[in-house]
Amino acid sequence: MTVTLSDQLVSLNPATGEPVGSVVVTAPEAISGMVDQARKAQKAWAALTLEERGAQLKAAGEALEAKAVEIGTTLTQEMGKPLREGIGEVKSCARGMASTVDEIAAALQPVVTEDKRTKSHVFYDAFGVCAAIAPWNFPVAMPHSLVIPALMAGNAVILKPSEETPLSAQAYADVLNEFLPAGVLTVVHGADEQGKALVNADVDLIAFTGSRETGKKILENASRDLKRVVLELGGKDPMIVLDDANLEEAAKFAVMNSFRNAGQVCVSTERIYVDERVATEFENLMKTMTENLKQGDGQEEGTQIGPMINDRQRAHVLKQLELAKNEGARVVTGSDAHPERFIVPTILSDLNPAMAIMRDETFGPIACVVRYQSEEDAVRQANDTPFGLGAAVFGEEEHALKVARHLDAGMIGVNKSCGGASGTPWVGAKESGYGYHGSDEGHRQFAQVRVVSVPKG
Numbered sequence: 065m066t067v068t069l070s071d072q073l074v075s076l077n078p079a080t081g082e083p084v085g086s087v088v089v090t091a092p093e094a095i096s097g098m099v100d101q102a103r104k105a106q107k108a109w110a111a112l113t114l115e116e117r118g119a120q121l122k123a124a125g126e127a128l129e130a131k132a133v134e135i136g137t138t139l140t141q142e143m144g145k146p147l148r149e150g151i152g153e154v155k156s157c158a159r160g161m162a163s164t165v166d167e168i169a170a171a172l173q174p175v176v177t178e179d180k181r182t183k184s185h186v187f188y189d190a191f192g193v194c195a196a197i198a199p200w201n202f203p204v205a206m207p208h209s210l211v212i213p214a215l216m217a218g219n220a221v222i223l224k225p226s227e228e229t230p231l232s233a234q235a236y237a238d239v240l241n242e243f244l245p246a247g248v249l250t251v252v253h254g255a256d257e258q259g260k261a262l263v264n265a266d267v268d269l270i271a272f273t274g275s276r277e278t279g280k281k282i283l284e285n286a287s288r289d290l291k292r293v294v295l296e297l298g299g300k301d302p303m304i305v306l307d308d309a310n311l312e313e314a315a316k317f318a319v320m321n322s323f324r325n326a327g328q329v330c331v332s333t334e335r336i337y338v339d340e341r342v343a344t345e346f347e348n349l350m351k352t353m354t355e356n357l358k359q360g361d362g363q364e365e366g367t368q369i370g371p372m373i374n375d376r377q378r379a380h381v382l383k384q385l386e387l388a389k390n391e392g393a394r395v396v397t398g399s400d401a402h403p404e405r406f407i408v409p410t411i412l413s414d415l416n417p418a419m420a421i422m423r424d425e426t427f428g429p430i431a432c433v434v435r436y437q438s439e440e441d442a443v444r445q446a447n448d449t450p451f452g453l454g455a456a457v458f459g460e461e462e463h464a465l466k467v468a469r470h471l472d473a474g475m476i477g478v479n480k481s482c483g484g485a486s487g488t489p490w491v492g493a494k495e496s497g498y499g500y501h502g503s504d505e506g507h508r509q510f511a512q513v514r515v516v517s518v519p520k521g
């Protein structure tokens with residue numbers, strides 16, 4: 065949560081409304097000059113080898129780990145998630161830095177391909193300047209996932225973090241900048257106006273993570289100069305609970321994945337389709353687990369669910385909830401009186417597919433449980449959305465795997481969350497993604513592919 069006072073963006077603690085700190089807002093008209101500076105710095109950065117760039121980032125990873133408690137605390141103060149998760153987010157970026165960098169370096173090594181007449185070298189070169197535009201829900205992990213592959217490919221990066229979480233992103237960039245040459249990583253602070261100015265400036269690649277609506281605007285603006293774009297967008301993830309599922313495990317996952325980060329995760333479970341034969345037992349298990357969750361200020365010991373990021377997001381979720389209740393949804397557990405800044409984790413049942421809460425991204429702690437009679441129908445309903453980020457199926461493994469292959473999502477977890485093994489991409493289907501991250505193919509999207517060929521004697 066932030067307010068703008070003159071040229072200052074003041075970050076407020078979403079749990080208390082207290083100021084945490086501030087940064088200077090970047091004037092939109094200054095952005096094109098910043099891009100020119102980045103372009104100058106980029107040449108020498110791209111001239112380094114992958115190993116040399118990697119070594120600087122690995123050193124930054126160690127420094128980031130040393131500051132994980134400090135930066136993680138700031139993250140919790142300005143975003144609201146439990147302190148353990150805030151510190152954990154920074155630690156996981158820091159500790160994973162070396163392996164991420166090695167994985168990217170391996171993906172960007174030149175490849176030699178030949179046939180009878182021609183020998184070709186395929187190079188993965190820098191584009192030039194990359195605009196990295198990030199959301200607020202993982203204030204360090206999201207910038208990290210854009211900045212590191214872009215830098216490794218030899219690009220200079222202009223990072224525009226979310227206006228909701230400027231302090232943690234600035235602290236992250238400050239650590240990296242202790243190790244990077246001047247001008248290679250620059251931070252622009254502000255909101256959509258600064259984002260637009262950055263997209264319209266002379267950048268070569270736009271790597272964006274955020275909502276589907278903003279992604280569409282960026283694609284439209286980038287199209288004028290055919291700028292390269294990589295968009296990781298929103299979701300409306302379904303979960304299917306089969307009749308042979310371990311209901312305890314399924315309910316545990318449903319509660320964790322619907323309410324973690326107060327439901328403010330792109331791969332939150334937002335729709336749950338349960339075989340009607342096991343639905344009552346599943347719903348009861350979910351109810352008990354949900355009522356045991358501890359909600360509060362992320363800095364308080366034992367907090368599991370924090371506040372909503374800001375009043376706008378809270379109002380959006382409450383409106384979906386009210387509409388659903390007015391249209392006949394049953395509240396399995398929840399509250400009629402949500403405390404200021406918070407939304408009490410809520411389970412709804414008796415929903416219909418036309419309700420806004422079943423169609424639009426919620427991004428809040430609401431779990432929607434729908435009973436199904438046939439698996440075909442469950443799959444049809446799960447796929448009935450323009451989104452296609454993650455999905456989960458719980459059931460006997462062979463059975464669940466079969467159902468999983470019919471789901472129209474980029475990442476599907478069977479008896480687990482949707483994330484794959486390391487080296488696999490983070491990828492959305494349909495309107496949840498346009499380009500993707502991770503894996504050799506994902507890393508190569510931050511590079512210009514260039515083929516140099518010679519004749520064979």
Ligand code: NAD
Nearest residue numbers: 198199200225226255256259260274275278296297298330
């Ligand atoms: P958002 O789209 O409102 O904002 C994201 C970023 O874009 C912010 O930095 C914002 O200032 C900037 N921006 C806004 N308008 C812009 C414009 N016209 N041009 C350029 N930049 C602009 O999203 P948010 O509310 O910060 O984040 C929540 C969304 O992010 C959810 O939809 C969530 O699902 C999605 N998300 C997706 C992933 C993924 O991996 N697919 C991960 C995290 C979050």
